[in-house]
Amino acid sequence: MSDATPTPTATPERPQLPAQSPPVDPAETAAASEAATTSNRLSWWRGDSGEGARRNLGLIGVLVVLVIIGAMTRWDLYSNPDWVWGNTLTILKLASVVGVVTVGMTFVIIGGGIDLSVGAILALSAVWATTVATQSYGAGGMIFTALVVGLSVGVVNGILISYGRLVPFIATLAMLVAARGLAAEISNKQTQLSNNTFINNIASEKLLGIPLLVYILAAVVAAGWVLLNRTTFGRRTVAVGGNPEAARLAGINVRRHTLLLYALSGLCCGIAAIMLTAQANSAQAATANLYELDAIAAAIIGGTLLSGGRGTIIGSLLGVIIFSTITNLFAINGLSSEAQNMVKGGIIVAAVLVQQVQFRSITQFLGRNRLTNS
Amino acid sequence: MNLRSSGAKPNVSEEETVAQPEENAAVAGASLVEAPADTVAGEVVLRLTDVVKTFPGVRALDGVQLEVRAGEVHCLLGQNGAGKSTLIKVLAGVHQPDSGQVEWRGEPTTFANPQAAMRAGIATIYQELDLVEDLSVGENAFLGHEPRRLGFVRRGQMVRRTRQILGRLGHGEIHPKRMVRALPAAGKQIVSMARALSHEARLIIMDEPSAVLAHDEVGNLFRIIRELTAQGIAVIYISHRLEEIREIGDRVTVLKDGRTTAANLPARDTPTRDLVSRMTGRSIEYVFPERPAAGPAGAELLQVEGLTRAGEFADVSLDVRAGEIVGIAGLVGSGRSELLETIYGARRADSGTIRMAGRALRAGVGAAVRAGMGMAPEERKSQALLLGEPIYRNVTLSTFSRYARFGFTNVAAEQAEANRIAADLELRPRDVRRPVRTLSGGNQQKVVVGRWLLGDTKLLILDEPTRGVDIGARAELYQVIRNLAVQGVGVLLVSSEVPEVLGLADRVLVMREGRVVREAPAGELDENTVLDLVMAGSLMEGAPA
Numbered sequence: 001m002s003d004a005t006p007t008p009t010a011t012p013e014r015p016q017l018p019a020q021s022p023p024v025d026p027a028e029t030a031a032a033s034e035a036a037t038t039s040n041r042l043s044w045w046r047g048d049s050g051e052g053a054r055r056n057l058g059l060i061g062v063l064v065v066l067v068i069i070g071a072m073t074r075w076d077l078y079s080n081p082d083w084v085w086g087n088t089l090t091i092l093k094l095a096s097v098v099g100v101v102t103v104g105m106t107f108v109i110i111g112g113g114i115d116l117s118v119g120a121i122l123a124l125s126a127v128w129a130t131t132v133a134t135q136s137y138g139a140g141g142m143i144f145t146a147l148v149v150g151l152s153v154g155v156v157n158g159i160l161i162s163y164g165r166l167v168p169f170i171a172t173l174a175m176l177v178a179a180r181g182l183a184a185e186i187s188n189k190q191t192q193l194s195n196n197t198f199i200n201n202i203a204s205e206k207l208l209g210i211p212l213l214v215y216i217l218a219a220v221v222a223a224g225w226v227l228l229n230r231t232t233f234g235r236r237t238v239a240v241g242g243n244p245e246a247a248r249l250a251g252i253n254v255r256r257h258t259l260l261l262y263a264l265s266g267l268c269c270g271i272a273a274i275m276l277t278a279q280a281n282s283a284q285a286a287t288a289n290l291y292e293l294d295a296i297a298a299a300i301i302g303g304t305l306l307s308g309g310r311g312t313i314i315g316s317l318l319g320v321i322i323f324s325t326i327t328n329l330f331a332i333n334g335l336s337s338e339a340q341n342m343v344k345g346g347i348i349v350a351a352v353l354v355q356q357v358q359f360r361s362i363t364q365f366l367g368r369n370r371l372t373n374s
Numbered sequence: 375m376n377l378r379s380s381g382a383k384p385n386v387s388e389e390e391t392v393a394q395p396e397e398n399a400a401v402a403g404a405s406l407v408e409a410p411a412d413t414v415a416g417e418v419v420l421r422l423t424d425v426v427k428t429f430p431g432v433r434a435l436d437g438v439q440l441e442v443r444a445g446e447v448h449c450l451l452g453q454n455g456a457g458k459s460t461l462i463k464v465l466a467g468v469h470q471p472d473s474g475q476v477e478w479r480g481e482p483t484t485f486a487n488p489q490a491a492m493r494a495g496i497a498t499i500y501q502e503l504d505l506v507e508d509l510s511v512g513e514n515a516f517l518g519h520e521p522r523r524l525g526f527v528r529r530g531q532m533v534r535r536t537r538q539i540l541g542r543l544g545h546g547e548i549h550p551k552r553m554v555r556a557l558p559a560a561g562k563q564i565v566s567m568a569r570a571l572s573h574e575a576r577l578i579i580m581d582e583p584s585a586v587l588a589h590d591e592v593g594n595l596f597r598i599i600r601e602l603t604a605q606g607i608a609v610i611y612i613s614h615r616l617e618e619i620r621e622i623g624d625r626v627t628v629l630k631d632g633r634t635t636a637a638n639l640p641a642r643d644t645p646t647r648d649l650v651s652r653m654t655g656r657s658i659e660y661v662f663p664e665r666p667a668a669g670p671a672g673a674e675l676l677q678v679e680g681l682t683r684a685g686e687f688a689d690v691s692l693d694v695r696a697g698e699i700v701g702i703a704g705l706v707g708s709g710r711s712e713l714l715e716t717i718y719g720a721r722r723a724d725s726g727t728i729r730m731a732g733r734a735l736r737a738g739v740g741a742a743v744r745a746g747m748g749m750a751p752e753e754r755k756s757q758a759l760l761l762g763e764p765i766y767r768n769v770t771l772s773t774f775s776r777y778a779r780f781g782f783t784n785v786a787a788e789q790a791e792a793n794r795i796a797a798d799l800e801l802r803p804r805d806v807r808r809p810v811r812t813l814s815g816g817n818q819q820k821v822v823v824g825r826w827l828l829g830d831t832k833l834l835i836l837d838e839p840t841r842g843v844d845i846g847a848r849a850e851l852y853q854v855i856r857n858l859a860v861q862g863v864g865v866l867l868v869s870s871e872v873p874e875v876l877g878l879a880d881r882v883l884v885m886r887e888g889r890v891v892r893e894a895p896a897g898e899l900d901e902n903t904v905l906d907l908v909m910a911g912s913l914m915e916g917a918p919a
Binding site: 230231232233234238242243245246247248249250251252253309310 | 720739740744751756757760762767771772774775778783
């Protein structure tokens with residue numbers, strides 16, 4: 001219907017874009033590419049939203065403050081660069097298992113849901129992967145079992161929520177109880193030792209001086225980032241969480257997508273189960289206790305909106321790292337974990353308060369802006 | 375003083391109306407407040423002058439004048455979106471006006487919160503009754519101001535006083551200790567009224583009280599209203615049903631687009647056409663694109679046969695050809711929006727068939743979209759837009775997968791396409807990376823319509839496409855819709871504004887109470903005929919006997 005042909009401008013290079021896709025006329029793409037390039041250049045590290053970037057900078061600021069506090073309280077340790085490097089790896093390793101779970105959780109929350117069963121799924125996957133029978137199939141069998149169990153439980157969650165119309169909170173709460181029960185049944189309430197050296201080595205091996213667990217975390221985070229920011233899956237997640245009715249009326253299959261989100265969360269738990277088994281050289285039904293709360297808290301202080309539609313993977317990662325840095329800070333100062341939990345609680349409240357203020361001021365600003373324009 | 379029995383017949387010639395100058399309702403507003411003296415004798419309890427209330431992106435109230443006297447039933451008339459709800463919330467203290475004056479019993483007032491309004495004597499009965507279902511009748515009536523001593527609720531006194539109030543309302547049979555959940559809708563409404571009386575309200579606002587009632591219960595409601603007004607209590611009564619306004623109302627104030635378009639009309643004797651025209655805003659200059667000379671009829675596109683959804687619409691058959699604009703005229707509640715959503719697959723039909731290009735459609739929105747349907751729903755913000763997301767992502771919300779390759783989105787292509795659409799539709803601002811939240815209503819609507827210009831939409835379903843859209847943007851939207859039809863897209867359109875349907879559509883269906891009562895080429899119908907058809911039974915000339 002257009003006779004208004006856009007005037008082609010000089011095309012700057014667009015580095016990270018795939019080749020032109022079929023339905024687009026090259027001339028039109030060229031016309032818009034200047035704007036597009038700017039946005040892509042600005043957004044490659046911040047997930048397409050200036051707001052998110054500012055918040056992530058704030059989180060990095062919090063990390064810096066925590067490190068400064070660490071340095072001030074234990075200068076004897078921090079004055080040694082080797083110790084600092086080693087400690088950084090310790091923090092990242094500490095963050096790795098919850099970090100992987102949090103990536104899945106972030107997707108679920110952005111998609112408008114919540115998954116309370118992640119800790120239980122993790123425990124069930126770990127227990128199932130370490131039964132005598134499973135271990136007889138070797139490392140491959142154990143990894144396969146953990147992933148399939150995690151994925152399947154996630155699918156069950158998804159079916160209950162999207163097709164059974166259960167409230168996510170209830171469905172995953174029920175799964176929390178049921179999955180831990182099944183894990184206890186399978187393990188007969190015993191701690192199951194992992195005799196597989198390949199699995200056990202995942203936690204101890206290093207590559208270029210960095211623990212394998214950190215690489216796994218990095219890979220999952222990178223995959224999560226790409227999935228959220230560069231794929232149709234991520235776009236649907238934001239749409240389904242931001243305005244499910246609009247998404248539905250736009251032709252998006254909201255139910256199927258909701259199912260996939262919980263499946264993804266379950267899969268992340270499966271990956272985390274292997275990591276945790278490797279760390280402990282064993283698995284038991286009570287493992288990964290309250291991981292759901294750590295993951296939800298990390299996602300929320302990372303700027304994920306609990307009502308859905310907004311959130312970043314990088315923010316969630318920073319949230320997890322902040323938590324493990326606090327744990328580390330208390331550990332190096334020889335303080336109790338009780339005090340640590342109180343500080344964590346305070347940080348969650350503070351983060352949400354800061355978010356609300358930001359959000360309110362932004363909407364007010366936009367509202368005013370529009371009225372003065374028109 | 376019983377107004378009903380006073381038998382005073384107000385004179386039609388005394389009606390005062392605002393000529394509705396576009397920006398200047400305020401000047402004319404000064405002349406509004408003189409009411410026919412013989413209509414209402416009570417003192418003025420409430421007077422609103424030039425009240426303005428703005429929300430981000432919308433001027434919900436844009437100069438409202440209202441005058442309510444003690445002992446009268448003052449009716450508020452206006453279409454959805456005219457600002458009635460906002461006005462009620464201002465009076466109830468939920469919102470505070472940005473400017474203008476609220477005079478309550480002679481003194482300029484602002485109600486900081488709902489409690490303040492209640493203490494002052496203004497009680498509101500909302501459409502969605504705000505009762506706590508699992509508390510008793512008495513507990514609901516005195517919710518928030520229970521009679522108490524030393525922090526303990528004096529249950530006995532509460533029950534006694536509730537029984538008293540219920541008796542005053544003529545419903546002594548409702549037991550104060552009964553759970554509200556167990557009451558029928560009419561009973562719940564009585565409880566809401568009891569609550570108003572427990573506050574010793576001098577003004578009771580009733581937002582469509584008859585909507586939840588069966589026919590015979592409405593008579594009882596009116597009896598209670600008359601008793602209240604006889605005690606000098608003022609009532610603001612909101613209803614879409616003109617028949618009721620004629621029966622119970624004393625004076626009528628009409629709102630349109632947040633402005634008072636007519637104040638203090640006598641409720642019984644103002645001709646229906648006057649009321650309707652002030653509600654629907656005939657003063658708007660409609661600029662419709664010209665219809666193309668009748669070409670060969672396009673191919674059969676949409677065929678609906680015997681579509682029924684219990685309680686919403688029944689036995690609707692219609693068809694839309696390629697390149698044709700079919701308009702549906704009907705009041706809110708005539709089943710038109712539900713019909714559109716059912717055709718679009720968003721609701722499941724009880725019976726009937728929907729065919730696109732001769733092929734029966736599977737259930738679900740996905741199937742409808744794949745078959746080439748697109749829809750701009752009635753509630754833009756809650757049903758169509760991701761307000762915080764950029765414009766381009768809203769434009770490509772149903773097509774982004776097409777630009778993707780192996781599941782990876784192609785943002786550059788999407789922005790290019792969105793830019794093209796923005797240029798076609800003269801979207802302002804043009805920058806497609808801005809969040810949709812920052813756009814005006816008209817431009818948000820362009821984004822929703824623009825969404826379906828991408829991809830291969832064969833049938834566009836538009837539900838109230840121009841609601842909340844300013845006049846300039848309306849003309850542009852009309853042109854866009856016509857251009858689409860010229861290109862062979864079929865359009866199925868619903869609007870409350872009859873001139874819009876008549877001016878834009880090629881063929882018109884009139885719906886009333888869930889049924890199609892007339893179908894004709896637009897040229898064969900005029901506005902009066904359609905209005906009569908639309909309102910027959912619900913909007914009657916003069917007062918019923």
